[in-house]
Amino acid sequence: MPAPADILLQVRDLRTWFLTDAGPVRAVDGVSFDLRAGETLGIVGESGSGKSVCAKSIMRLLDEPARIVGGSILFQGRDLANLDEAAIRSVRGREIAMVFQDPMTSLNPVLRIARQLVEAMTAHGRFTPKAARLRAIDLLRRMGVGAPERAINSYPHQFSGGMRQRVMLSMGFSNEPALLIADEPTTALDVTIQAQILELLRELNHDFGTAVILISHDLGVIANVCQRILVMYAGEVVEEGPPEELLSDPRHPYTWALLHAAPRIDATATDRRLATIDGQPPDPRAWPDGCRFRARCPFAIAQCADHPALLPINDTRASRCWVTQQGGTLRPPERAHPAPTMAIADARQPLLEVTDLHKHFVLPKDGYFTPARVLRAVDGVSLTVHRGETVGLVGESGCGKSTLARLVTRLHAPTAGKIVFDGIDISQARQSDIRPLRRRMQMIFQDPYASLNPRMSVGEILAGPLLLHRIVDSRSAASGRVGELLDLVGLPATAAGRFPHEFSGGQRQRISIARALAVGPDLVVADEPISALDVNIQAQIINLMVDLQERLGLTYLFIAHDLAVVRHVCDRIIVLYLGKVMEIARAADLFTRPLHPYTSTLIAAAPVPDPRIERTRRHVPMKGEPPSAVNPPSGCRFRTRCPIAQPRCTVEEPVLQPGVAGQMVACHFPGAL
Amino acid sequence: MIRYVFSRLATSIVLVLLATLVVFLIANTIPGDPALAALGDEQASDPAAVSAFRALYGLDKPLWEQYWRFLQRLAHGDFGRSISSRRAVMADIIDYAPATIELATIAFLLSLLIGLPLGIIAAVRRDSWVDHLARAVALIGVSAPTFWLAFIMLAIFYGYLGWAPGTGRLDPIAFAPDRITGMLLIDTIILGDWETFRDAAAHLVLPSIVLASATIGLITRTTRAAMLEALSQDYVRVARAKGLLARVVITGHALPNAMLPVVTLGGLAYANLLTGAVMTETVFSWPGLGRYTFRSAVSVDFPAIMAITTIVAAVFVLVNFLVDLSYAMLDPRVVKK
Structure with a gap:
């Protein structure tokens, strides 16, 4: 335990409850930890674990009806939990600053960046407006914002998400606070931008000596920035320790479960299924007696009926688990299924063939006389998906992967090019001709909250496509089939009578999958189907999709920004950049031997939840942000961010051609990085 | 821009x-x-x-x-000759319009003066007594029929209490000031005739409250909803996290965003007040455009109807144009570079 002298923050038995009409929701329920000056502490846990509420309690930024009902937050000799409003205001932004998850909504859209930065400094009377402005420009430059003198006069909408997060960090550091709390600061960003922001955070901690509390659901993010990790579950800290030890030798089954549920970019296992734990986190209105993880714990013993305390394991580690406190070990999970033999065989029969596909969106004009601008979202893509195969589409936001998904299912009409589905050219087909084909190709969408009609019961949602395509001819026959579908995705038959809002995110995604499968499709296009879900739920959905593929012989076009997930589930992977294909390769080849520099940088940017491995991995710096698809760079589109770009790349566009072992790559210097 | x-x-x-x-x-x-x-x-x-x-x-x-x-x-500003009054329609409109503009403007200012602060405070102190009051005001204002409200107000404040003067723009025995703009409040200020100013102002109280009642309700409701929405945004939490005063967070961060829907509604409301005062003008014997419109419609007075409709259309288009401009000034996202 750290010496008391250099302790900056001491949280003791913090209890923050939401006092609702239906009784108290005990979101944070007895959290204690220390933070030394200049230390970086990571807090990890799934949604509802209390990690964000914990951070807001420290800043006293709780919204109604949340209250701090017990405990203390000692910071520089004062108990923040008991400060009056004026006193806590002098701490906020000056002594403790906070950076939030979504940079797109964290800046006020109607105020200039300058005003938002300057007021953060002048509010505490430490700077005159003039001095604050000069300092703001310096800070923006330090955070990597180009041309800060001009940028400071911009409005937030003129900035990308990554740039806005740099502005938020400038704001956070403007008063040189002793502590910065970053709540999921990179969750809304692309993996390449995430790597840049995390690197910046490490540098700032080093240069300014500011202590950092980094909150994330992603162990990879936490592991590479933090000196110490707290794992939260059901409103409590369940494990604490330095990342090297905690991640290689977890001493709480929940940490163990998190670690094994997350697919890893450096994975070697051939099994597509991930180790998951059953069930859901307990209800925060009535935490169970005893260990709160007991109901889901594969290691539970009789003693777990008593509530365990957070006890030290050694000088730096502590755990809240009876099993490990008694010297028990948490053995690695056994794979329940043997490695699947994927039935890709099928004579490599193509199910979907796309040739030189284009989709151009005409943007609204600025004025009556200006020429219309064209966004080339998909700009000449060719690909083939074979029967029974899982093909992954990866790339940063704006690369055209979602547009491509909507083109192949003909939700969009292509501007040019050919789409052949099972021998039928559907590129110019009318909607009435496509409709019968919809039975055979279905989509699963990213947001399970927006993609299910809230006014329809689950039974109606699933019966709709059955009746529409006349797969069944009566409502009673439909309800029988609905029961089968629910069973297929692991939901009880009683779910049919309930409405979407009664389900969790993971359960809703199961309903989405059931809806897609209702009509018995051949091809399922899944657009980021798991990115809105918690790690363990992600693993459950992946396992479900893998199971269904084996049972029903499905073909997947799987769109994701998370490379580790794609590596895990896909046979072949297509890397997109600004509407063009950069590389196509078998999953294993792509990760062991990326030929395109863009693929290499993407892989390097994805963090591995093990600091020791991370130190040995290659780090390829990814410059800047993706250019606009309205005005793509000449020659190779990636050249403006490419570490090995040559003069040739500016003038000559590389064509997609076979490289090593049938791997397709569009680069003048394949494999040079 | x-x-x-x-x-x-x-x-x-x-x-x-x-x-x-x-x-x-x-x-x-x-x-x-x-x-x-x-x-x-x-x-x-x-x-x-x-x-x-x-x-x-x-x-x-x-x-x-x-x-x-x-x-x-x-x-040329020539709408032709009115069939019923046999005068130039423009001359009729110049006679009648100032009374309506004066009444509608006072009613509009009244709506803003009451609706905006009430809506803002109701949102900031949600579920307090101010909030309940605001909701009651909004409900009554929006749902009470104008003619009913007009008669009730006249009966109580003129007939029973005698606090307010009767109908018309001035006391029957008072002399109207020399016409400059035709708007009595402005003309009397220019002439320095304070006695007539007070008389004209007193005569405006009841009709402007009646005319404004629905608009007060709408503006209160919209302001409250827009403020609640703005206050729940991430940037407001960020502003609080900077350690800004609560007052600065509300007026400097939430309010400018909340004003966007209010400006749209306010513009339409003003246009409606200018063109939709028929009922109020009739009950209060107000010699304005509303009554002129009614009379022209009944007598199928084509030139007058077309003049009025053109003016109504022009007022709506002008107000919307101004709303668009203020929108562009309030929200930088409207005008792209």
């Missing part, structure tokens, strides 16, 4: 022209012959008198020519 202003202005002019065309066509297709309506039974039975009347007002010309003449005269 300048390009934005001009493109909005061009759109506005096209809209007004389209509106006049629509009005013209509708007025010409409805049943009801203005000649028969204006001449009276005896003269209307004389075909010579009818055709003379038609020739005088150009009603015998083809439709497109009538419209073209209408547009030409419109360019």
